[in-house]
Structures are given as structure tokens and as C-alpha cells.
Amino acid sequence: MATILFLQRDGYEAFGPMYLSAALKARGHRADVIVQAEEGRGFWDAVGRAGADVVAFSIMSGVHQWAADTALEAKRRFGLRVVAGGPHCTFFPEFIREPGIDALCRGEAEDALADYLDALDAGGDGAGVPGFLVKTASGVAEADLYPLRADLDELPPPDRTLYAARYPALAAGSGAEVMPARGCPYSCSFCYNKLIRGLYKGKGPYIRRHSPERVLEEMESLLRERRGSLTHFSFVDDLFVQDRPWLEEFLAGYARRVGLPYMCSVRANLVDESLVDLLARSGCRMVSFGVESGDDALRNDVLGKKISRAQIERTAALLTARGIVFSTFNMFNLPGETLDKALETLRLNQALGPLNHPWSGLLQPYRGTGVYDQALALGLIGAAESGARRFDSPTVRQPDTEALDAFSAYFYWMSRHPALERLLLPLARRRVRPLERLASLAASLARHTALNRPFQGWGALATGLSAGLKRIKSYL
Numbered sequence: 001m002a003t004i005l006f007l008q009r010d011g012y013e014a015f016g017p018m019y020l021s022a023a024l025k026a027r028g029h030r031a032d033v034i035v036q037a038e039e040g041r042g043f044w045d046a047v048g049r050a051g052a053d054v055v056a057f058s059i060m061s062g063v064h065q066w067a068a069d070t071a072l073e074a075k076r077r078f079g080l081r082v083v084a085g086g087p088h089c090t091f092f093p094e095f096i097r098e099p100g101i102d103a104l105c106r107g108e109a110e111d112a113l114a115d116y117l118d119a120l121d122a123g124g125d126g127a128g129v130p131g132f133l134v135k136t137a138s139g140v141a142e143a144d145l146y147p148l149r150a151d152l153d154e155l156p157p158p159d160r161t162l163y164a165a166r167y168p169a170l171a172a173g174s175g176a177e178v179m180p181a182r183g184c185p186y187s188c189s190f191c192y193n194k195l196i197r198g199l200y201k202g203k204g205p206y207i208r209r210h211s212p213e214r215v216l217e218e219m220e221s222l223l224r225e226r227r228g229s230l231t232h233f234s235f236v237d238d239l240f241v242q243d244r245p246w247l248e249e250f251l252a253g254y255a256r257r258v259g260l261p262y263m264c265s266v267r268a269n270l271v272d273e274s275l276v277d278l279l280a281r282s283g284c285r286m287v288s289f290g291v292e293s294g295d296d297a298l299r300n301d302v303l304g305k306k307i308s309r310a311q312i313e314r315t316a317a318l319l320t321a322r323g324i325v326f327s328t329f330n331m332f333n334l335p336g337e338t339l340d341k342a343l344e345t346l347r348l349n350q351a352l353g354p355l356n357h358p359w360s361g362l363l364q365p366y367r368g369t370g371v372y373d374q375a376l377a378l379g380l381i382g383a384a385e386s387g388a389r390r391f392d393s394p395t396v397r398q399p400d401t402e403a404l405d406a407f408s409a410y411f412y413w414m415s416r417h418p419a420l421e422r423l424l425l426p427l428a429r430r431r432v433r434p435l436e437r438l439a440s441l442a443a444s445l446a447r448h449t450a451l452n453r454p455f456q457g458w459g460a461l462a463t464g465l466s467a468g469l470k471r472i473k474s475y476l
Helices: 015-026 036-049 064-078 087-091 093-097 110-121 193-199 212-226 244-257 273-282 296-302 309-321 339-351 370-377 401-416 418-429 433-456 459-475
Strands: 003-008 030-035 054-058 081-085 103-105 132-136 139-142 175-178 232-235 262-265 284-292 325-332 359-362
Touching (some): 003 015, 003 036, 003 064, 015 110, 036 064, 054 110, 064 081, 081 087, 093 103, 093 132, 103 110, 212 244, 232 433, 244 273, 273 309, 309 325, 309 339, 325 339, 325 401, 339 401, 359 401, 401 418, 433 459
Parallel strands (some): 054 081, 175 232, 232 262, 262 284, 284 325, 325 359
Antiparallel strands (some): 103 132, 132 139
């Protein structure tokens, strides 16, 4: 039996480690987690006390440099074997070249990681385990991806005790996240869905859903464990509404057996009056969906969304009519974007009404995606650029990049309060960075409070402040 210790920067319950912990326990191994934001200066002492055999990172692009630095320090301090996985490793397998990384797993890892730990227990190094790249004396040994599990119900539910045992506050909030499905059928140029479908071609169905009964049982278990403290659920799969027959069956059971308010994601081309009615009747109180850009050519030709302005406006109108708060996702600094085109995104969001609390960020054209190829062909990024940065850091470089960076910082406030446009828009050309940072932080708090008020009332303000302080602490 091996003990694996997941290291994590920010304080939240991550599904990757929870699903992996459940799968590992089923195979006789043990998992633990240390969260830097929760430990503060005691982080390394906590790692030392954990008594792990293997250190692991499940990482997304944007925190990969933190993971690389932390992995190297863990190896220096404790001499532990280090394995990395998660979306960043799946799409950037060259992460194996980081000096602190011994092995890297690509793709879904419930079976692969358990096989890897079995191999270590047997005295091997894990070379040849499906899905793994392993450093050996003769170089990096790489094996093909592990096939996908066609039936998600075969997997054990996520192990929520992983966080609850060490950080009960993380598992004691008023909301809980649930992931009913894996995979998305669309091929937006800024997303990896098309690429990952190619990686898994011939290895099983990419889009899979748990059965309605399995999801309901998981939620009922959460209700029992939280003993009345839960006020709402959040569905965090790629696209909650993509399978209408499944959705109708599930929500009928949800209304009877769970009955709490919830939040989910939709896609504007899938929304009609009957869908919004179904969501509202079953307890939906907040919805998110992508706008990306108010410029039709940028949204559909550059980003490949294939969604019309009319569909976006109709979605907002239907949600507003049922009193469902919503948040649009918007991106700036797209290839060929100017400040004038960005204004179209602002105008569209302003027109969507007062229940819209929009998010915005800068495009990150990850290598391997269609929008990366476009940016590279236009000379807006260098060939060595991976695009794997945070959404508040510009990758694409074009004439209006600096103005678009500032525009994104002020976007929420100009969308919500159009009168502020006369004050803030001129600042986009002048770059007052402390003011931009303050505007972004305040927007994050305002969005969190507004989007969670249907579930927590004004308590959402307190949870937003607490989460923000923890995030700042983790950066420091």
C-alpha cells in the first residue's frame, strides 16, 4: 500500500484529487492532501508530517509554474517521488522535463494512477503503465493513454473525506459541487475539447454521463453528511443541459428527493422557453453561459462558437422573465480585436439586463487549439509560446493589447453601471494599474456576492471576503 500526498495551492475541494482518492482507496492505497492557502507558513512542516511515499499534483494551466517550483522543493526537502497530472499535463506533456517531476500522467487517471502505485509497490518505476511518462535511466518512457471508462457509474463517488478530514471548513460550506458528466460535444477554437477527442479516438466514448440515479444518490449522501447545513448545489460539468431526456429525468427526481436551489451552465443555442421553465421549476436560481465577444465575427469565425446575438439575447430574456440570475463569460484581446470591437461586447452585456453579472478575462490561446494557430499565423504570438497563463496576463500582442487589458479590468463595472463608462473608458488608454487591480478585485467580490445571494443571502458577502483573503494569502 502506498500513501500519495496531493499538494494544492488554493483552498477549495478539487474534483481531480477526490475522484483519484476514491479510486486509490478501492485498490488499497491511501491519499491525503495539503493545501498551501490553508497552511500558510506551516505548509512544509505539514508536508513533512504527512508521511507520504509519493507527492502528486493535479494541475491546470496557470498554476503549473507553482507546481513545478513546489515539486522541486519537495524533492529537495524530502527526496520524495513526484508525479503530476491534470489538464495541464494532458495537453503539455513536456512538463515531464521539469527537474522536480519524476512521472507524468495524461488523461483520466483513476485506473492509471492506481496501476502506477501498484507498480511502485512491486518495486518498479511505473514505466509502461498506460497514460504515464516516466523518467528512467535511459530517458523518458511513454505509454499510450488508458482507455476511457464507458460507464461512469463504475467509478466510486468522489472521496469528499479527503478534504474534510484535514480541512473541515472547506467541506462545511453551504453549497456543494456535483459533476454529473464528462465531456463536451462542441469544438470552440479556444478549448481543448476537439483535441482531447482526438487523443481518445478509438479508446471509448468521450461524452459520458452518470445515471440520474447515481447522481441523486451522491447528492442524498451529501445531504445526510452535511446534516441540514447545505442550502444549494452547483453542477460543474462542461454543459449541464446538453442531454435533454437525461435532464428531464434527473430534474424530476431532483425536485422530489433533493429540492434545494441550484446553479448550472447552459449554452445559448440550446436554450428555449421549455428548458428555462424546466430549470426554474426544479429550483435553478443561477445560470452561467458564454458570450465571449459581442462582435459576431470574433465570436463565430475566430472562436468558433456558432451562436448568434439573437440567441444570446433570447437566453437572457428568458432567464430574466423567470427571475434567474446569470453570469456571462467574456474574453478580450482576441486575434484581430480592437478597443472598438471590445465595445460591442460591452454593449451586448449592457443590453442583457440587470440580472447579468458578467465575468471577463484575457484570451489564453493554448498551443494545440485553433485560436492558437490563428494567433501564430498572424504573428501575434511567438512559436515558443504555450499560452498557458492566467486570464489576467496577456499572451497575444497586438496594437490594442494594453488598452484591452485595462478594459477587461473595468468591464464588470461598465456593464453593470453604464454611467461609469464615461469615467472608466478613457482610463483604458492610460493604464492606471493600481486602479485596474482594485477594480478587478472589487468586481470579483461583487460578482461572488450577487451570484450567491439567491442561496446565501447577504452571507455571500462574508464568504466572498473570506475566499478573497485566502487567495491573497496563497499568493503571498
